Amino acid sequence: MPKYRTKRTKNxxxxxxxxxxxxxxxxxxxxxxxxxxxxxxxxxxxxxxxGRSELKGNRIMDIFILNCVFSALCHPQCLKTGLKLTKDSRxxxxxxxxxTCKCGYMNGFxxxxxxxxxxTLNSLLVLVLRLIGKGFTAGKKLLCTVNLPFMSKSTFRRxxxxxxxxxxxxxxxxxxxxxxxxxxxxxxxxxxxxxxxTWQRRGHNSLNGCVSAISIDTGKVLDLEPMSLYxxxxxxxxxxxxxxxxxxxGSSASMETVGAYRIFDRSxxxxxxxxxxxxxxxxx
Numbered sequence: 001m002p003k004y005r006t007k008r009t010k011n012x013x014x015x016x017x018x019x020x021x022x023x024x025x026x027x028x029x030x031x032x033x034x035x036x037x038x039x040x041x042x043x044x045x046x047x048x049x050x051g052r053s054e055l056k057g058n059r060i061m062d063i064f065i066l067n068c069v070f071s072a073l074c075h076p077q078c079l080k081t082g083l084k085l086t087k088d089s090r091x092x093x094x095x096x097x098x099x100t101c102k103c104g105y106m107n108g109f110x111x112x113x114x115x116x117x118x119x120t121l122n123s124l125l126v127l128v129l130r131l132i133g134k135g136f137t138a139g140k141k142l143l144c145t146v147n148l149p150f151m152s153k154s155t156f157r158r159x160x161x162x163x164x165x166x167x168x169x170x171x172x173x174x175x176x177x178x179x180x181x182x183x184x185x186x187x188x189x190x191x192x193x194x195x196x197x198t199w200q201r202r203g204h205n206s207l208n209g210c211v212s213a214i215s216i217d218t219g220k221v222l223d224l225e226p227m228s229l230y231x232x233x234x235x236x237x238x239x240x241x242x243x244x245x246x247x248x249x250g251s252s253a254s255m256e257t258v259g260a261y262r263i264f265d266r267s268x269x270x271x272x273x274x275x276x277x278x279x280x281x282x283x284x
Contacts, residue, residue, distance in 0.1 A: 058112065058121060060148070063087075070099060078103040092151030093143075094119035122151055126159040133200075171224065178220035179271040185217055192216040192277030195263065197256030204253040211259025216279060222271060225259040 063085075070083040080102055088096040088108065095111045112121040129139045136156045143150040151159075182191050193213040199206035207230045213223040227248040234247075248255055260280075267273050 060146075075101045075103060075105055077105065090149055091119055092122040092155060093125060093149060094121060095149070122155070123159050123163065125151075126156060127163055130160070130163065174220075175222055175224070175271075178215065178218060178222055179273055181218055181220070182215050182222070182273065189272060190274045190276045192279065193222060193275045194279040195256075195260045196281060197259055199252065199255070204251065206252050209248075209252060209255040209259070211256055211263065213260075213263045213275070216277070222273065223263045223267070225262050227255045227259055 067085045070085050072081065073083055074081045075083060078101065082102060084100050086098050086100060088098050090096070093112065094114070097109055097111065099105075099107045099109070110119075112119050114120065125139065129135060136153055139156070140150050183189060192215075194216055195211065195213050197209055197211040199210075200208040207228060209227045211225045211227065212221055214220065215222050229248055229252065231247050248258060250258065264275055267275050
């Protein structure tokens with residue numbers, strides 16, 4: 001008896017969706033990130049001045065190339081080429097240059113903008129290094145690798161102190177405004193807070209930690225207590241000259257408990273608030 005063979009149907013070719021207009025172009029919806037990039041194109045910061053667009057910002061340029069460009073230009077008075085670029089002094093990433101000509105013309109300028117006698121680029125560099133958790137040694141290695149000048153250690157420390165004062169001032173102002181918002185919203189000085197601590201490194205062996213109190217009504221930070229087991233001032237100088245060290249004494253695990261106690265202790269005096277409700281994860 002012969003085998004039964006099934007009849008195979010032919011594959012049907014796909015001709016597309018016949019109920020849509022083929023001439024109509026369908027654009028894919030852009031993502032949120034793509035929309036932001038289209039709306040805010042920061043690749044070139046340009047400002048319209050007198051009908052012309054001028055570039056703004058900082059650029060890295062080889063001094064040899066810049067000197068070659070100036071040497072090809074001519075002085076507008078003597079009409080002679082060969083302008084020479086020389087460096088007078090350097091303050092970190094900021095350098096003072098002098099443009100001279102054979103006719104005796106001299107003109108000085110700086111490589112970056114200054115506020116008074118201080119360069120803003122040096123302060124921004126120190127701020128960026130601190131934001132990513134790096135310090136003087138890491139910044140020196142980075143800039144020396146790309147053949148860029150770097151500031152001295154004493155200058156780096158001065159910028160750190162100035163940034164610390166500015167950050168403290170801004171943080172105190174924001175936390176005072178947050179406390180005022182809580183009093184306005186709740187119509188009373190009693191409120192609840194969520195207290196939690198964090199450490200610079202994982203585990204309970206970190207030298208630095210921080211405890212924060214966040215309002216449960218507004219979700220804003222009301223108080224902050226940075227803590228450390230190491231003081232550079234006390235470590236360097238045997239005679240503290242009246243220095244009162246407010247560092248934490250004890251284990252790293254107890255930082256959260258001590259920090260929460262300090263925040264609750266000064267709530268009435270500093271924030272004019274009374275923390276009546278406490279929310280925590282149980283380890284403080």
